[in-house]
Amino acid sequence: MTLPLIPPMLATPGSLPPAGQDSRWAYETKQDGQRVVAYLEGDGSILLRARSGEDITAAYPELRALGEALGATPAVLDGEVLALDEQGRADFQLLQPRMGLAHAPARAARQAAKAPVHLIVFDVMHLGSQSLTALPYARRRAQLERLGLHGPFWSTPAALVGHGEQALQATREHGLEGLVCKRLDSVYEPGVRSRAWIKIRNMRSEDVVVGGWLPGKGRLSGLPGAVLVGQRAAGRLRYVGSVGTGWSEAERSQLAALLRAAATEVCPFDPVPSVVGARWVVPRLVGEVRYSTRTRAGLLRQPSWLRLRPDLAPEDAAADIPDDRV
Structure with missing residues (x-):
């Protein structure tokens, strides 16, 4: 050249x-x-x-x-x-x-x-x-x-x-x-x-339900490295992605306690996502996340955590995700 x-x-x-x-x-x-x-x-x-x-x-x-x-x-x-x-x-x-x-x-x-x-x-x-x-x-x-x-x-x-x-x-x-x-x-x-x-x-924000988490590594050992989140659609909790950024250390520690208290052996997402090492929780925590756009499968791209939403019920975190997108 x-x-x-x-x-x-x-x-x-x-x-x-x-x-x-x-x-x-x-x-x-x-x-x-x-x-x-x-x-x-x-x-x-x-x-x-x-x-x-x-x-x-x-x-x-x-x-x-x-x-x-x-x-x-x-x-x-x-x-x-x-x-x-x-x-x-x-x-x-x-x-x-x-x-x-x-x-x-x-x-x-x-x-x-x-x-x-x-x-x-x-x-x-x-x-x-x-x-x-x-x-x-x-x-x-x-x-x-x-x-x-x-x-x-x-x-x-x-x-x-x-x-x-x-x-x-x-x-x-x-x-x-x-x-x-x-x-x-x-x-x-x-x-x-x-x-x-x-x-x-342009970033969008939506409410999501926490259905699981992934253990952190290194300095985050013992704390959640990411939470697995979903939204209600067609009567089911659909997995929409993992969120691993947006918390302060204090907020991550607070979240860890809430996740431990909600631990369960049953995956709340339907269908079950293929996430290695996932820990499941009862889907009662609602949070607000920011993201850029959705993939064709309905997953959130570049999500980050904004805040817990204790004022909302899990049913409030709903989204229009057609059946053929998950």
């Missing part, structure tokens, strides 16, 4: 910029996919590298045609590979089977024919013979939009300058993962987690 190797710039978790600085920022939808850097040599070829630097080109054969999109002009592009659901929204659960196929091109080709991915392009770091990393975001973005990268399996969604509050609200209303705020004057910092890019993840 003759193009320079450029690790992707990373965003820092945070909140919206102050209202008085709103016009100095651009806002892009945060997508739930796999970050990639695409290298187009200008000879029709394409090389895709994951954030780790691994060559994952073979996992996404439907993106090969992007190598011809700019003709003889070499380029390095930053973007995100998505798998879209029936509503056209990114679904990480759909993407996961594709992510492991970088060394299985035959399987990748079959999957591409059944459920093709889509590449969102949001930055350009090199174009022709010129590095663009020292240019401000606004100029790089203008260069990118002039390339007209819109094809059957890739696109360049618009970025909104200003109106951050409205942009964030729109992502929440449409059930999207969140927002990335990018300072208009920011240069591209390869491999750096920068405050010039801020990511805001």
Whole structure:
């Protein structure tokens, strides 16, 4: 490869910029996919590298045609590979089977024919013979939009300058993962987690019933390392995942006492989840958890504990989980 190797710039978790600085920022939808850097040599070829630097080109054969999109002009592009659901929204659960196929091109080709991915392009770091990393975001973005990268399996969604509050609200209303705020004057910092890019993840919260726990290890020995939680659906307590973060030491110790008092040999979840080393409890403790989204199987992604809800009965922790999702 003759193009320079450029690790992707990373965003820092945070909140919206102050209202008085709103016009100095651009806002892009945060997508739930796999970050990639695409290298187009200008000879029709394409090389895709994951954030780790691994060559994952073979996992996404439907993106090969992007190598011809700019003709003889070499380029390095930053973007995100998505798998879209029936509503056209990114679904990480759909993407996961594709992510492991970088060394299985035959399987990748079959999957591409059944459920093709889509590449969102949001930055350009090199174009022709010129590095663009020292240019401000606004100029790089203008260069990118002039390339007209819109094809059957890739696109360049618009970025909104200003109106951050409205942009964030729109992502929440449409059930999207969140927002990335990018300072208009920011240069591209390869491999750096920068405050010039801020990511805001839309988190949801729901009530759950504790039905079990997993013993902690190391400094958490004798305490719960995670609790196993469920929600009522169709008359049964459905397992929706394990929660291992969000407590202070005092809160974890308090929870340990409550779990010991509720111990039982009977699993309260229906169906019984395959969790090695699980300790079951009578499902009477209700808690509130925060999470990013649900998997297609109904499990909570990235859950963290918020608080106990002694004011709620287990029947109050209900969710709409169709039978075919567990």
